[in-house]
Amino acid sequence: xxxxxxxxxxxxxxxxxxxxxxxxxxxxxxxxxxxxxxxxxxxxxxxxxxxxxxxxxxxxxxxxxxxxxxxxxxxxxxxxxxxxxxxxxxxxxxxxxxxxxxxxxxxxxxxxxxxxxxxxxxxxxxxxxxxxxxxxxxxxxxxxxxxxxxxxxxxxxxxxxxxxxxxxxxxxxxxxxxxxxxxxxxxxxxxxxxxxxxxxxxxxxxxxxxxxxxxxxxxxxxxxxxxxxxxxxxxxxxxxxxxxxxxxxxxxxxxxxxxxxxxxxxxxxxxxxxxxx
Amino acid sequence: xxxxxxxxxxxxxxxxxxxxxxxxxxxxxxxxxxxxxxxxxxxxxxxxxxxxxxxxxxxxxxxxxxxxxxxxxxxxxxxxxxxxxxxxxxxxxxxxxxxxxxxxxxxxxxxxxxxxxxxxxxxxxxxxxxxxxxxxxxxxxxxxxxxxxxxxxxxxxxxxxxxxxxxxxxxxxxxxxxxxxxxxxxxxxxxxxxxxxxxxxxxxxxxxxxxxxxxxxxxxxxxxxxxxxxxxxxxxxxxxxxxxxxxxxxxxxxxxxxxxxxxxxxxxxxxxxxxxxxxxxxxxxxxxxxxxxxxxxxxxxxxxxxxxxxxxxxxxxxxxxxxxxxxxxxxxxxxxxxxxxxxxxxxxxxxxxxxxxxxxxxxxxxxxxxxxxxxxxxxxxxxxxxxxxxxxxxxxxxxxxxxxxxx
Numbered sequence: 001x002x003x004x005x006x007x008x009x010x011x012x013x014x015x016x017x018x019x020x021x022x023x024x025x026x027x028x029x030x031x032x033x034x035x036x037x038x039x040x041x042x043x044x045x046x047x048x049x050x051x052x053x054x055x056x057x058x059x060x061x062x063x064x065x066x067x068x069x070x071x072x073x074x075x076x077x078x079x080x081x082x083x084x085x086x087x088x089x090x091x092x093x094x095x096x097x098x099x100x101x102x103x104x105x106x107x108x109x110x111x112x113x114x115x116x117x118x119x120x121x122x123x124x125x126x127x128x129x130x131x132x133x134x135x136x137x138x139x140x141x142x143x144x145x146x147x148x149x150x151x152x153x154x155x156x157x158x159x160x161x162x163x164x165x166x167x168x169x170x171x172x173x174x175x176x177x178x179x180x181x182x183x184x185x186x187x188x189x190x191x192x193x194x195x196x197x198x199x200x201x202x203x204x205x206x207x208x209x210x211x212x213x214x215x216x217x218x219x220x221x222x223x224x225x226x227x228x229x230x231x232x233x234x235x236x237x238x239x240x241x242x243x244x245x246x247x248x249x250x251x252x253x254x255x256x257x258x259x260x261x262x263x264x265x266x267x268x269x270x271x272x273x274x275x276x277x
Numbered sequence: 278x279x280x281x282x283x284x285x286x287x288x289x290x291x292x293x294x295x296x297x298x299x300x301x302x303x304x305x306x307x308x309x310x311x312x313x314x315x316x317x318x319x320x321x322x323x324x325x326x327x328x329x330x331x332x333x334x335x336x337x338x339x340x341x342x343x344x345x346x347x348x349x350x351x352x353x354x355x356x357x358x359x360x361x362x363x364x365x366x367x368x369x370x371x372x373x374x375x376x377x378x379x380x381x382x383x384x385x386x387x388x389x390x391x392x393x394x395x396x397x398x399x400x401x402x403x404x405x406x407x408x409x410x411x412x413x414x415x416x417x418x419x420x421x422x423x424x425x426x427x428x429x430x431x432x433x434x435x436x437x438x439x440x441x442x443x444x445x446x447x448x449x450x451x452x453x454x455x456x457x458x459x460x461x462x463x464x465x466x467x468x469x470x471x472x473x474x475x476x477x478x479x480x481x482x483x484x485x486x487x488x489x490x491x492x493x494x495x496x497x498x499x500x501x502x503x504x505x506x507x508x509x510x511x512x513x514x515x516x517x518x519x520x521x522x523x524x525x526x527x528x529x530x531x532x533x534x535x536x537x538x539x540x541x542x543x544x545x546x547x548x549x550x551x552x553x554x555x556x557x558x559x560x561x562x563x564x565x566x567x568x569x570x571x572x573x574x575x576x577x578x579x580x581x582x583x584x585x586x587x588x589x590x591x592x593x594x595x596x597x598x599x600x601x602x603x604x605x606x607x608x609x610x611x612x613x614x615x616x617x618x619x620x621x622x623x624x625x626x627x628x629x630x631x632x633x634x635x636x637x638x639x640x641x642x643x644x645x646x647x648x649x650x651x652x653x654x655x656x657x658x659x660x661x662x663x664x665x666x667x668x669x670x671x672x673x674x675x676x677x678x679x680x681x682x683x684x
Contacts, residue, residue, distance in 0.1 A: 055580075055581065056450070056581040056582045057450065057455065057456075057459055057567060057568075057582050058459075059304075059305070059459050059462045059463060059466075059568070060305040060307070060463070060466060061463075062463075063449060066449055066450070070450070073581060078579040079579055079580070080579075103566075104303060104566045105565045105566045105567060105574075105576070105580040105582075106579055106580035106581065107580070108565060108566055108571075108580065109563075109565060109576065109578070109579065109580030110579075110580065130305050131303045131304055131305055131566065131569075132303065133302065133303075133304060133305070133306050133309045135293065135301075135302050135309065136301055136302060136303055153306075154305065154306045155306065156305075156306050156307040157307075158306075158307050158308075158309075158310045158311065158469050158470070159306055159309075159310065160310060163309075163310060167306065178306070178307065181307060181466070181467060181468075181469050181470070182307075182463075182466055182467035183463045183466055183467060186467070
């Protein structure tokens with residue numbers, strides 16, 4: 001059965017272009033803003049959405065996404081509420097792929113089986129769990145795959161060829177190429193290194209390969225989407241939210257939220273236009 | 278999965294780095310190939326006699342090992358119970374047990390051809406030890422330290438700078454030891470190919486908990502020989518303080534199969550366990566995943582990590598080494614706690630009765646021991662790990678003692 005992720009990538013491919021994914025953190029700065037942002041991302045033309053599950057100690061993330069997690073947690077966000085946002089989103093958007101991204105501990109505390117069941121019920125399509133390498137697959141990734149969730153793998157410049165079969169063994173949906181050896185929101189990778197990595201990974205899998213980490217501009221998104229099968233933008237979007245929270249355009253919360261959403265939608269619209277150009 | 282051979286408590290971790298359900302390798306993919314490299318290099322080094330000889334050379338001539346096992350006669354008389362021996366790792370070069378592990382890891386880094394070292398530090402003892410080893414072996418050293426600790430522990434910051442280390446004050450998150458460790462891991466992810474990360478406690482992803490334990494086990498191995506020589510028999514009890522737990526596992530490990538030896542690990546109860554302001558992950562926490570391993574953590578119902586609190590910056594950590602979590606689960610070690618105030622009383626007592634100014638960390642061990650040692654038999658023998666000296670703590674301790682009218 002082709003899932004929403006497979007369908008979305010097939011559609012972009014048929015349009016002869018790469019896919020665009022955008023990351024935002026659930027509850028940053030509150031659930032209502034996240035729900036409005038998710039609707040805005042769909043309107044702006046993204047192909048899939050990564051929804052971050054906030055964690056107090058995100059060790060693979062740079063300052064922007066760490067701060068987003070803290071804003072969300074200060075606003076009272078929980079994993080239960082994140083799944084609620086996903087469930088509401090699915091009711092409004094039956095086709096848009098939604099991937100949950102985060103760290104293992106909140107899931108472990110929620111309960112792996114319960115988390116998998118609730119994710120499936122909410123209409124989540126896949127999981128990216130940053131601190132679960134293939135060596136730690138048995139507890140969550142394999143049961144999640146068996147329940148029909150895509151397990152999206154991170155491949156990094158340090159993942160050498162001999163390691164790829166282990167990484168790809170349980171992978172489904174797409175694979176996420178972390179184009180810089182580093183944390184989110186850093187400098188972007190050189191085009192040649194992305195192209196080389198793409199060829200190297202392509203030899204070992206037929207799954208779509210998307211590029212992420214360090215993609216901040218429409219030009220970079222277009223280039224990454226051309227060199228691979230898609231681009232993910234996170235920190236640059238999160239920065240707009242951070243700025244909207246730090247420098248409110250209006251004392252009225254609803255109005256300020258609308259301004260943040262408008263700015264994000266405008267930016268993501270540019271990303272979307274660039275990969276379609 | 279960890280298989281427990283009922284005949285020994287010294288067969289952990291398994292191939293996957295598990296101590297029972299604890300331990301493991303919960304890290305981002307970027308780090309995974311590096312950690313596998315460290316594991317392979319450590320396995321080879323452990324089996325290499327020349328590596329062991331090199332370690333022994335530096336332990337003896339540079340650290341000053343073996344550290345004495347000292348009969349604390351006046352405190353013994355004061356408590357009126359069991360005979361108290363202090364394992365004097367505070368006499369090591371750099372003033373704490375941390376150097377035992379750092380030298381081992383620095384020699385491993387050297388063997389792997391790495392010349393750039395990173396480390397996290399809380400109180401600064403591990404940072405100073407790492408900066409020292411880097412000076413010794415001509416390596417670049419960068420130390421991550423919570424911004425608040427940089428203020429609290431200025432003498433150690435100055436020592437590190439003098440030794441040539443670069444200090445990164447960490448303001449992300451809550452700016453404490455756990456954030457320093459997050460930041461060191463982030464930096465390692467970014468500089469994965471060139472740098473070696475010397476973790477300071479018996480925690481983190483496999484093989485670190487095992488490696489740090491092995492390097493610190495020199496404490497227990499010596500203590501075992503020394504007490505047999507002094508008393509002709511094994512002790513009745515061991516006591517050590519626990520933050521991440523490296524000094525404690527170093528003392529405990531060689532005694533784990535001597536089941537007549539009772540073992541006590543003392544966590545920091547901060548302002549009291551019921552106050553919520555403490556660092557007692559075993560007594561007040563639940564298993565979870567942080568910094569590459571599963572272990573007991575201070576966390577809320579949503580799996581978010583809660584800040585630890587302790588007057589001792591070295592115990593101020595919301596987790597604990599995974600082997601302690603396992604020893605807690607199976608009941609081989611008794612984990613107890615002592616508050617800030619109890620530790621301060623013990624700090625002063627040790628200074629006045631033995632002329633030894635202890636670090637705040639082992640003051641916790643002494644504080645707990647002072648509540649039970651008086652009830653023990655006068656033939657009984659206790660060994661306490663005096664894992665660090667207190668010079669670094671004077672700035673934090675003296676104002677409090679003055680306020681309490683105890684000076």
